[in-house]
Amino acid sequence: MGKIILTGDRPTGRLHLGHYVGSLRRRVELQNSGLFEKIFIMIADAQALTDNADNPEKVRQNIIEVALDYLSVGIDPSKSTIFIQSQVAELCELAFYYMNLVTVSRLQRNPTVKTEIQMRNFETSIPVGFFTYPISQASDITAFRATTVPAGEDQQPMIEQAREIARRFNGIYGETLVEPEILLPDNAACLRLPGTDGKAKMSKSLGNCIYLSDSAEEVRKRVMDMYTDPNHLRVQDPGQVEGNTVFTYLDAFCKPEHFEKYLPEYPNLDELKAHYRRGGLGDVKVKRFLIAILEEELAPIRERRKEWEQKIPEVYRLLKEGSDAARAVAADTLADVRRAMKINYFEDEELINEQARKFRGE
Ligand code: TRP
Secondary structure, eight states, X not given: OOEEEEEEEOOSSOOBHHHIIIIIHHHHHHHHHTOEEEEEEEEXXXXXXXXXXXXXXXXXXXXXXXXXXXXXXXXXXXXXXXXXXXXXXXXXXXXXXXXXXXXXXXXXXXXXXXXXXXXXXXXXXXXXXXHTHHHHHHHHHHHTTOSEEEOOGGGHHXXXXXXXXXXXXXXXXXXXXXXXXXXXXXXXXXXXXXXXXXXXXXXXXXXXXXXXXXXXXXXXXXXXXXXXXXXXXXXXSOOOOTTOHHHHHHHHHOOHHHHHHHOTTOSSHHHHHHHHHHSOXXXXXXXXXXXXXHHHHHHXXXXXXXXXXXXXXXXXXXXXXXXXXXXXXXXXXXXXXXXXXXXXXXXXXHHHHHHHHHHHTO
């Protein structure tokens, strides 16, 4: 059996550089590697509604934003199936059966759910749908028989829970579901790209994001305002590289060839860092370098986005085609699940005959 990818994002806003280095960039590489039999990229609108039930318009508006972000980073609808979660009703039915395989205390221990409950002040009134979204996520993944889930570190507890559910299901009903594996970014900076203010994570509410769809001017401003080393006041002062957002971003984006092109006086990032540590290297110079690198990466993405923005009806058409194709695959898995659980009464001739014999007293 070939390898299959499923991954996705909640449509609660435009996608930013955290999404990009955490998962999007990798998805495009994997897509173009030819190593995967099938690739499914899901816009998780139903999951987004678990904590935005009172704001469906936000989710609705952001579906197209996320789709445009996907297409502009290079997800190619002829190679990857992009679809909308809510259009695949089979996922709900799977989740309904999986709910029997998970305990409340296990869900309460899920670290991602725990932090999200805190972040949203849900402590005293957790929506049941939100609380159980790891189960729904296990349906998303197993419905497509995904072997591989490229995602950020925050998704690790979700994948672990999906694996447990698959294992439990297979243990009870026989080998039916595939246990997925997470594929994390291989570089520490990409694993947890901080916000431009140096805070833990990019988040819309903190206003510390650089969006893939930001203009060159917005990106430049964001980088110029970026948090660096607060004690590096004068150029000649020694500076700290650890926890210095500009250097973390360089760790995530810089390639050897960037030096030749934009900063030929340094052979590589280690030498640039060494100079900064010694003193004598100003923040502005490093920031300008980062801006050049980001621009090189983001300009083509922005260009492609502009083109797709002119073809919105076609984007919806692609999403519809993707959703139809995804639905067929999920229906196939659901049929396997029903068969394994022996709730496929009407296709089970043997059952009907057996019952008939029983009631005839044979
Ligand atoms: N939880 C993911 C997020 O917050 C979105 C998501 C839903 C997902 N289902 C998934 C990711 C399945 C990977 C696999 O962005």
